[in-house]
Structure formats: structure tokens, C-alpha cells
Amino acid sequence: xxxxxxxxxxxxxxxxxxxxxxxxxxxxxxxxxxxxxxxxxxxxxxxxxxxxxxxxxxxxxxxxxxxxxxxxxxxxxxxxxxxxxxxxxxxxxxxxxxxxxxxxxxxxxxxxxxxxxxxxxxxxxxxxxxxxxxxxxxxxxxxxxxxxxxxxxxxxxxxxxxxxxxxxxxxxxxxxxxxxxxxxxxxxxxxxxxxxxxxxxxxxxxxxxxxxxxxxxxxxxxxxxxxxxxxxxxxxxxxxxxxxxxxxxxxxxxxxxxxxxxxxxxxxxxxxxxxxxxxxxxxxxxxxxxxxxxxxxxxxxxxxxxxxxxxxxxxxxxxxxxxxxxxxxxxxxxxxxxxxxxxxxxxxxxxxxxxxxxxxxxxxxxxxxxxxxxxxxxxxxxxxxxxxxxxxxxxxxxxxxxxxxxxxxxxxxxxxxxxxxxxxxxxxxxxxxxxxxxxxxxxxxxxxxxxxxxxxxxxxxxxx
Amino acid sequence: xxxxxxxxxxxxxxxxxxxxxxxxxxxxxxxxxxxxxxxxxxxxxxxxxxxxxxxxxxxxxxxxxxxxxxxxxxxxxxxxxxxxxxxxxxxxxxxxxxxxxxxxxxxxxxxxxxxxxxxxxxxxxxxxxxxxxxxxxxxxxxxxxxxxxxxxxxxxxxxxxxxxxxxxxxxxxxxxxxxxxxxxxxxxxxxxxxxxxxxxxxxxxxxxxxxxxxxxxxxxxxxxxxx
Numbered sequence: 188x189x190x191x192x193x194x195x196x197x198x199x200x201x202x203x204x205x206x207x208x209x210x211x212x213x214x215x216x217x218x219x220x221x222x223x224x225x226x227x228x229x230x231x232x233x234x235x236x237x238x239x240x241x242x243x244x245x246x247x248x249x250x251x252x253x254x255x256x257x258x259x260x261x262x263x264x265x266x267x268x269x270x271x272x273x274x275x276x277x278x279x280x281x282x283x284x285x286x287x288x289x290x291x292x293x294x295x296x297x298x299x300x301x302x303x304x305x306x307x308x309x310x311x312x313x314x315x316x317x318x319x320x321x322x323x324x325x326x327x328x329x330x331x332x333x334x335x336x337x338x339x340x341x342x343x344x345x346x347x348x349x350x351x352x353x354x355x356x357x358x359x360x361x362x363x364x365x366x367x368x369x370x371x372x373x374x375x376x377x378x379x380x381x382x383x384x385x386x387x388x389x390x391x392x393x394x395x396x397x398x399x400x401x402x403x404x405x406x407x408x409x410x411x412x413x414x415x416x417x418x419x420x421x422x423x424x425x426x427x428x429x430x431x432x433x434x435x436x437x438x439x440x441x442x443x444x445x446x447x448x449x450x451x452x453x454x455x456x457x458x459x460x461x462x463x464x465x466x467x468x469x470x471x472x473x474x475x476x477x478x479x480x481x482x483x484x485x486x487x488x489x490x491x492x493x494x495x496x497x498x499x500x501x502x503x504x505x506x507x508x509x510x511x512x513x514x515x516x517x518x519x520x521x522x523x524x525x526x527x528x529x530x531x532x533x534x535x536x537x538x539x540x541x542x543x544x545x546x547x548x549x550x551x552x553x554x555x556x557x558x559x560x561x562x563x564x565x566x567x568x569x570x571x572x573x574x575x576x577x578x579x580x581x582x583x584x585x586x587x588x589x590x591x592x593x594x595x596x597x598x599x600x601x602x603x604x605x606x607x608x609x610x611x612x613x614x615x616x617x618x619x620x621x622x623x624x625x626x627x628x629x630x631x632x633x634x635x636x637x638x639x640x641x642x643x644x645x646x647x648x649x650x651x
Numbered sequence: 652x653x654x655x656x657x658x659x660x661x662x663x664x665x666x667x668x669x670x671x672x673x674x675x676x677x678x679x680x681x682x683x684x685x686x687x688x689x690x691x692x693x694x695x696x697x698x699x700x701x702x703x704x705x706x707x708x709x710x711x712x713x714x715x716x717x718x719x720x721x722x723x724x725x726x727x728x729x730x731x732x733x734x735x736x737x738x739x740x741x742x743x744x745x746x747x748x749x750x751x752x753x754x755x756x757x758x759x760x761x762x763x764x765x766x767x768x769x770x771x772x773x774x775x776x777x778x779x780x781x782x783x784x785x786x787x788x789x790x791x792x793x794x795x796x797x798x799x800x801x802x803x804x805x806x807x808x809x810x811x812x813x814x815x816x817x818x819x820x821x822x823x824x825x826x827x828x829x830x831x832x833x834x835x836x837x838x839x840x841x842x843x844x845x846x847x848x849x850x851x852x853x854x855x856x857x858x859x860x861x862x863x864x865x866x867x868x869x870x871x872x873x874x875x876x877x878x
């Protein structure tokens with residue numbers, strides 16, 4: 188049980204039968220669905236907004252070279268340092284280099300999926316730095332030494348009692364399981380960290396090419412503090428986050444809020460265009476922006492699936508996915524889970540290890556329908572299946588189709604086989620669901636519909 | 652990997668064009684053009700054309716966000732409102748900056764004030780009971796106050812103290828997000844401040860069982876006093 192596919196199967200089997208887990212997820216998602224639908228309905232033309240957002244992202248991604256160079260030029264003009272990281276290793280080395288140069292000791296972070304992607308926390312902790320996640324959900328999963336469960340709600344799988352337990356164990360402070368009191372414990376602990384921290388590290392939701400700005404969306408104010416108090420600020424941003432113009436945010440900010448958390452606008456939407464400017468009295472002295480490729484250019488080269496780089500990481504496709512809602516976020520074993528994770532992970536981390544995710548879908552298309560930037564998610568899952576079977580054809584499928592083709596092309600043979608099928612199903616009934624059943628892998632949890640008593644051709648002959 | 656490599660790799664990757672969104676199933680769409688503010692307004696949540704409608708919408712949004720929004724008829728009433736708030740919450744020390752409205756309001760408040768447009772100690776700011784700032788705009792569509800590091804006393808003032816009071820003038824109310832970005836462009840296009848923030852309600856989290864808690868890391872209370 189060591190391949191990603193085997194682990195996925197094992198965890199999926201366990202969690203889909205875990206009624207408590209299912210209850211927690213269904214409750215959280217039920218609340219989300221109500222507010223998301225209210226926010227969508229407030230738009231005068233939601234479908235028009237999706238098309239507009241998709242077109243803006245198409246422009247951004249299909250002229251990415253131009254927009255990135257403009258972004259870098261504008262950021263540098265206001266004194267930010269822009270770094271280009273081709274791989275996860277290069278990004279880690281770059282950031283560790285900045286920490287060394289600044290003699291840092293305590294690092295405070297606001298939520299960044301890019302940092303999960305390159306395993307930045309482990310690298311910084313191994314190098315001896317104290318690293319504190321400041322988003323409440325991220326702080327909780329960091330204390331539990333777990334990866335985030337969901338790209339927007341990192342601790343949605345935990346109950347207040349579990350959170351009280353980990354606060355008691357790790358912080359020695361948990362007055363009750365009341366969410367407000369628990370939040371205030373985290374507020375007190377993290378306040379001190381913001382004031383101590385030498386370096387603040389953030390992710391980014393958008394990068395505005397035209398004005399050279401990083402846009403960060405958050406509710407708690409933790410990213411605001413991370414960007415205000417430490418002497419050095421670092422933003423780690425995927426190259427696909429670019430938007431061409433400042434005013435594009437007028438559309439993207441409310442769409443992200445509606446789909447991500449069901450809000451009109453997230454509490455803080457903040458643009459950072461550089462370090463402290465002349466005349467300003469606070470904010471970091473140095474601002475570093477690390478532009479991360481890490482296989483995104485490989486995804487870009489696939490014109491068919493290029494639109495998966497339009498993703499704004501709102502998490503809406505996870506929330507509607509029947510597979511995600513049954514197996515949960517950790518089962519995927521990837522940084523990005525749910526439908527978007529299943530689409531991009533084989534491209535980012537290798538088809539042979541991650542192709543199973545493309546099959547973790549009923550192809551219902553709910554993800555494609557909900558996506559605010561119209562990524563063709565379920566078609567990409569099919570394309571991934573096609574690509575996987577081209578790369579590594581399955582021997583048993585080849586044999587099956589070799590046998591099927593002559594049967595399906597010869598009417599007499601077809602008729603014989605379908606009649607035998609009826610007989611076969613009768614005999615199968617004797618062993619069905621038992622250990623002697625050759626189809627046990629299927630029948631232990633599922634039934635087979637009975638084959639019709641009359642084939643279509645038989646019916647055709649007897650009709651009137 | 653140097654700066655040269657990634658843009659070069661991107662150009663190579665873009666050699667084959669990707670289909671335009673919305674194509675297929677019998678529709679052929681032209682290459683996208685960049686949407687105008689009018690295009691955005693066609694799809695975004697509706698905002699009434701008159702000032703009174705916009706003010707009512709801002710008030711409704713602020714109430715839903717649990718921000719406290721009050722209209723004051725003149726600077727005296729605004730100062731009195733601020734004094735009343737300070738007395739009710741027992742403010743000992745206020746933080747502010749030398750802005751257009753903050754100057755007069757803070758003098759009237761009569762509390763020792765830390766000014767963040769001069770060099771200051773961040774621990775001292777963390778010890779203040781309230782941060783009082785000007786703003787650049789109020790957005791009716793979303794109930795947001797727009798602040799910048801230049802116009803609202805830097806980066807920390809509006810987020811470190813437990814209560815943030817925003818002072819605004821009625822003329823600063825803009826109808827919607829496209830108008831807010833147009834305003835920022837015309838005001839700062841020649842040289843942007845290092846931070847621009849749309850503040851939409853007091854700090855909040857839903858990370859524990861999706862239950863709303865105010866004051867996660869930023870202010871627990873947000874008051875908007877509008878002249």
C-alpha cells in the first residue's frame with residue numbers, strides 16, 4: 188500500500204463509510220450552498236460574468252509572457268525585488284537565501300497554497316527558523332501537523348472539540364470549545380508573533396500586470412498584519428495569477444467572494460505594489476516577489492488544457508464534487524484536491540502516479556458548471572484518461588477490445604453471445620457476491636441489472 | 652533558472668493557440684476584447700442611480716456586515732459621536748494620523764493620540780484602543796471602505812487596534828467597484844501608494860465549524876462615521 192493510487196483507494200474506502208466525517212462535510216457544505224446561491228443571484232447576469240471572467244483569464248494566460256514582464260517591470264520600478272523560480276527547489280533556495288541575508292529568526296505566514304506546493308514550511312523549519320501560520324484554519328492544521336483539508340477552508344474537517352484538544356495540547360490554553368473563545372486564543376498567540384516576526388510570507392490571489400501589484404483576498408486581517416509589521420515581506424505567486432488590468436478586479440473580487448465563501452466581498456482585498464514608499468512610516472523595508480513556474484509552463488504548452496491555468500482557487504469545484512464530498516480533501520494526497528486537483532496534478536507531478544485521480548469522478552459535470560472562469564474540468568478529466576491510456580496502454584483492455592471487435596462486427600456471433608449472456612447471468616446468480624464470484628470486485632458492493640429477457644433484434648423480428 | 656528562461660519557456664509553450672472560451676457546440680466566439688466598466692456594470696450586482704439609493708444600499712450592506720455606519724450632519728456631530736463611542740468603550744489611548752477629517756475629530760476627542768504618519772513603535776500601536784483613519788472612498792455596492800497607506804495612516808493603523816473608525820464625507824461614496832477602481836486610477840495613477848485595501852466589515856473568520864466569529868486578527872469592530 189504505497190503507491191498514491193493504492194493510498195487513495197484505501198482512504199477513500201475508509202472515509203466514504205465514515206458517517207461522522209460525512210456529517211461534518213455535509214453540514215459545512217449545506218451552509219455554504221445557501222449563501223453562495225444568494226450571492227450568485229445578486230449578480231444581474233451571472234453567466235455573462237463567467238464568460239467575461241473566462242475571456243479576461245484567456246487573455247492573461249495566452250499572453251502570459253507579456254503580462255509577466257510588465258508585472259515585473261512595474262514592481263521593480265517601485266523598489267520590489269522580483270525573482271523567477273523555475274522549480275520548487277529553486278523557490279525554496281531563493282526564499283531561504285532571503286531569510287539568511289535578513290538574519291531572520293521568526294517567520295509569520297499568511298495562507299499560500301503555493302507554499303504548500305513547494306513544501307516551504309518543512310524547508311524553513313529544517314533550516315532552523317520558527318514558522319507560524321497566521322490564518323486560523325492553517326494555524327490549526329499546522330498545530331495538528333496536517334496538510335490543509337480544503338484550499339479555502341483548511342480545517343473544515345475538524346470539530347470544535349478537536350480544535351479545543353489541540354489548543355490545550357500545544358498551547359496549553361483552551362477555556363472551552365466555544366468557537367469565539369478558541370478564536371480569541373489564536374488571536375492572542377498570533378498577535379505576539381506578528382510583532383516578533385522578522386519576515387512575513389504571503390501568497391497571492393491576483394497579480395496586476397498594468398500597475399505592478401499583488402492582490403490578496405482574506406477575511407481575518409492576518410495577511411494585512413503579515414504585510415504591515417515585519418521588516419521584510421515575501422510573496423510567493425504562481426505565474427498564472429496574472430490579470431492584465433487593475434479594473435479587472437472589479438469583476439474578479441466579487442466573483443471570488445461569491446464562489447469561495449458566499450460573500451459579497453471578502454473582508455480585506457488588498458493590493459501591494461512595493462515596499463514602504465517615500466513618505467510612508469510603516470510597512471516592510473524590503474519586498475520580494477517570487478514568481479513560481481514549477482511545471483506551470485508544461486501545463487501552458489498543452490493548448491487543450493491551458494484553461495486549467497485560469498483557476499482562481501475559489502474551491503467551488505471541490506464543494507460541488509460528489510467525490511470530494513465523500514472521500515474528503517486529505518484522500519487526494521495532493522496540494523490541490525477536488526476536480527481542479529485531479530485535472531492539474533497528473534500534469535504537474537506525473538501521469539503514471541496520479542492518473543487515478545482522473546477516474547475519481549462520475550463525470551457529472553457539476554464542477555464545469557460551477558466554475559466561475561469556465562474551466563472545462565470534466566472534459567479535461569476525460570482527456571487525462573485518454574492521455575494516460577496512450578502513455579501506458581492497459582494489456583487487459585487491449586485483449587478485451589481484441590475479443591470484442593470480432594463479436595461486435597459479426598451479427599451471428601453477436602446474437603450468440605448475447606443469448607449466452609442471459610444464461611451466464613442465471614448461473615452467476617448461484618455465486619453472486621460470494622468469494623467464488625469471478626466478478627466479486629464489482630458485486631461485493633454493487634448489483635448488476637438483469638440482462639433483458641429479449642434482445643432488441645429479437646423484439647424487432649416479433650414486432651407486429 | 653534565470654529571468655530569461657521562464658518568459659522564453661512561456662513563449663515556446665504558447666506556440667499553439669488555445670481555444671477561446673465559450674467556443675464549441677456550434678458557437679464560434681471572436682478573440683476576447685477587454686470588458687469596459689459598462690460591460691462590467693451589466694453583469695455585477697445592481698446599484699440604483701440616485702445618491703439616496705446608493706446611500707441606502709451602503710447602509711444595508713454595512714448592517715449585514717455588522718459594521719456600524721452613522722451619518723453626521725456636521726463635524727461637531729461627528730466629534731460628539733466619536734466622544735460618545737470613546738466613553739462607552741473606555742478608550743484610554745487612540746491612534747490616528749494627520750488627515751483631513753482625523754485632525755479635527757481627534758482634537759475634539761481629547762485623548763492622547765499616537766500618530767502613525769510619524770515614525771512610531773508598533774507595540775505602542777498594538778496597545779491603542781482604537782485606530783481612527785480617513786479613507787479614499789466608500790463603495791455602495793459592497794459596503795466597503797477603501798483605504799491606502801498614503802491616505803489612511805499607513806498599513807497597520809486600520810488593522811492592528813481592536814476598533815477601526817473610518818471617517819468619510821458623503822461625496823466620497825461611489826456607486827460600485829468599477830467606479831472605485833476608476834477613482835484610484837485617476838487619483839494615484841502617477842504614483843501608487845504601496846498598499847490599497849478594500850475593507851468590507853470588521854475582521855472575521857469561519858474556520859471553526861464555519862461559525863462566524865468577528866475579530867479574528869484585525870479589528871473586532873468597524874465604525875464608519877460619514878459627514
